[in-house]
Amino acid sequence: MTKIIDYDLYEVPPRWLFLRIETSDGTVGWGEPVVEGRAKTVEGAVEELMDNYLLGEDPNAIEDHWQRMYRGGFYRGGPILMSAIAGIDQALWDIKGKYFGAPIYELLGGRARSRVRVYQWIGGDRPSEVGDAAAEKVSEGFTALKMNATSEMRRVDNPASVDSAVDRLREVRERVGPETDIGVDFHGRVSKPMAKRLAAALEPFDPMFIEEPVLPEHNDALPEIAAHTTIPIATGERMFSRWDFKEIFESQAVDVIQPDLSHAGGITEVKKIAAMAEAYDVAVAPHCPLGPIALASCIHVDACSPNALIQEQSLNIHYNETSDVLDYLQNPDVFQYDDGYVDIPDGPGLGIEINEEYVEQQAEQTVDWHNPVWRNDDGSVAEW
Template sequence: MKITAVEHFVCQAGGRNWVFVKVSTDEGVYGVGEGSLYGKEHTMRAAIEELRREIVGKDPRRVEYLWQEMYRHAFWRGGPVLCSAISGVEMALWDIKGKLLGVPVYELLGGHVRDEVRFYCNLGDGTPESLIERGRKWIAKGVDAFKIYPFPAVNYVDSMRPIREAEEKIASFREFAGNDVDIMIDFHGRLSPSMAILAEEVMRPYEPLFIEEPCLPENVEAMAKIARHAKTPIATGERLYTRWGLREIIERQIASVVQPDLCHCGGIMEAKKIAAMAETYYMATAPHNPYGPVATAACVQVDFCIPNFLIQEHIFDDMPWRDLVYTPVIELENGRLKRPTLPGLGIDLNLEEIAKHPYEERDQVKWYHPDGAIADM
C-alpha cells in the first residue's frame, strides 16, 4: 500500500477557517485530518504541500515512522506551522490504519479505559447577560461545564478594575448556573504573573475547575511564580508543541492540567505521549479544541484511551454548517459522548458542503491598551 495524494481543503468558519487534510492511497482507502491554525491558512496549505513531497509513495500504515520523517527531517523543527501540518497528516494516517483494520483509532492505542467522555462548552467572552443567555441554552440540554474568557486587556501592572470586571462575569454566571456546573476561567495569557496572582485569588471563591494560561507560556519561570501562589489548578499547553514543548511544565509540576491541542501538538500519538508524561506526575489531560469537527473526532480517540483524561473542550454552535461538513454527526447526550465504534476517526468529510464555504481572509483580532500600545490577546 502506498500514499498517492495529500490534499487540503479550507472551510470558512466565522472568525476563522478550518484546514482539513485528506490522504489517499493506491488501494482506494483514504483518511482525513485537520491542521487548522488561525490566521495562517495560506501558510498551512504550503506546509501541507511540502509534507506531501515527503510521504507520497510511502506506506501509510507506518504512522510513527512517517511522523519521525516529517518532524526530524525538517532541520528547522517544531513551531506551530510545521507541527500543525504534521498533526493534520498524522490524524489522516491513523484514520487509514483504523479503516484497514476495521477498528476505531483508540483500539490501536491500547483500547478504551472509559465508556463516555465529558465535554465542556467554550462560551468565549461577552457581557454577564450574554454569557448567561448562551449558557442557559446548553444547560437545558444537559451540558454541565463551561469555559469563559472574562478578562479585557490588562497591563503588566494595572489597577483592580479589569479584574473586577472579569469577576462580575464569573460571579453572575456562577449565581445563575449554581454549584453543580463546572466553570473554567481562561486568562488567555492576557495577564502578567503579578496580575494573574491577584486575579486567581479574586476568582477562588467561585470554585473554578481550573484557570487556563494565567500568563503566556513563553517563560516557564513566570508561570511557576503563579503556581507557587495559586490554590486553583492551572491548565496550559495549547501553545506548546510536541512532548518537548511541554516537558519542562510537566517535570517541574507547574500545571495540574495539560492541554495539548491535537491540531498543533503533533497529532494523536503525540497527544497520547504528552498525556503519559503528565500521568507520571499525577496531572490531568484536557485536550484543547476550538477548531473543526475532524479535530474533535481525533480528540475523542485520545480521550477514550488515556487514564488521566479530565474533560474535552468543544465549541457547540459557532457556525450553522459545522455539522454539515462531515458525517456522521457527533451526537452528545447530556454533554457526554458514548464510546464510538466506527473504524478510524469515525467520520468523513462532505467535500460538496465544504466547497460552499470557501476560504475567507480573516485578520487576527487585535487588542490595544487605552494609550494605543499593543496588548496581549
C-alpha cells in the same frame, strides 16, 4: 503494498484547513492541519511534507513517517511544522483504522472509558448576559462551561479590572450553582502580577481551572502563580511537542494540560504527551475550538488515556458563525451530546464520514480569517 498516491487540501469556513489523503487501494483518510489565521502558511508546509516524504510510501508506517517529518529537516518544532505534521498524522491514523476495520482507540490500546465529558463555551471575548448564556447551556445538559476572564488588561491594572472579572464569574456561579464546573480562560492576556491578583480574587467562586494564566514564554512564572492559589492551573494550547511540555511537568506547577491535536503533532504525539502527564499526576483536557476531524481525533486520544479529564469542543462557539462542526459530516449524529458527555465514535478510523461534496463547495469560498489586533488605551498592542 498499499501506497499513498494523492492528497488534497481544502480551506473552508469558518477558519479550518482539511487534508484528504488517498491510497492506492482507494482508502481515504482525513486530517485537520491548521493554525487559525495562518492556514495558507500551514498549507505550504503540508505540501512540502507530503511531496518530500509521503507520496509513494506505505501509509501504515505512522511512527516512522512522524520521525522523518519531524527530524528530517534541520529545524524542527513550532506551530507551523507541528500543525502540518498533526493533520497528516490524523489522516494516516484514519487510514490505518480503516485498513484494520477498527476505531483508532482500539489500535492505541483500547478504551479506558465509555464516553468523554465535554465543556461548552459561553460568550465571546466581551460576553454580555453571560449568566443567561450559562444557564441556557446548563439547561441543555452541559455540566461544564468555559468563559474568558478578561478583555484587554494592562500589565498592572486597576482594581476595577479585577472587580469586573470577579463580577462576571460570580454571576455565572450564582446562576448555575455548585454542581457545574466553570473553566476561566486568561488567554495569555494577563501579566504575572495581575495573574496572581486575579487568581486570589476568583478563588472564592471555585473555578474548575484557570487557563493559560500567562503566555507559554513565561511558563517559568507558573510555580509562583500556583503558590498564590488552590485553583488548578491549565495550559498548553500554544505548546507543540512533548519537549515543550517537559519543563512544566518538572515544575509541578500545572494540573491540567491542553495540547491541541491539530497543533501538537497529532494523535501520535499527543498520546505520548498524555502518557508523560500521567506520570506526573497531571490531567489532559485537549484544546479544540476547531472542526470535526480535530474533535474526532481528540476523542480517540481521550478514550484511551486514563488521565483525560474533559474535552473542549466548538459546537455553536462564537467563531463558527458561518459553518459549524456538524455541517461537514455525513453522519452528524456521531457526536451525540448527552448529560454533558459525548459518545466515542465506534466506526473504523476516526469514525466520521466527511461530506466531500459539501467540503468542495465550501472550499470555493474565500476564507481569510485572522484574529483581531487589540490595543490598550495608550495605543500599545494588547494580547488578544
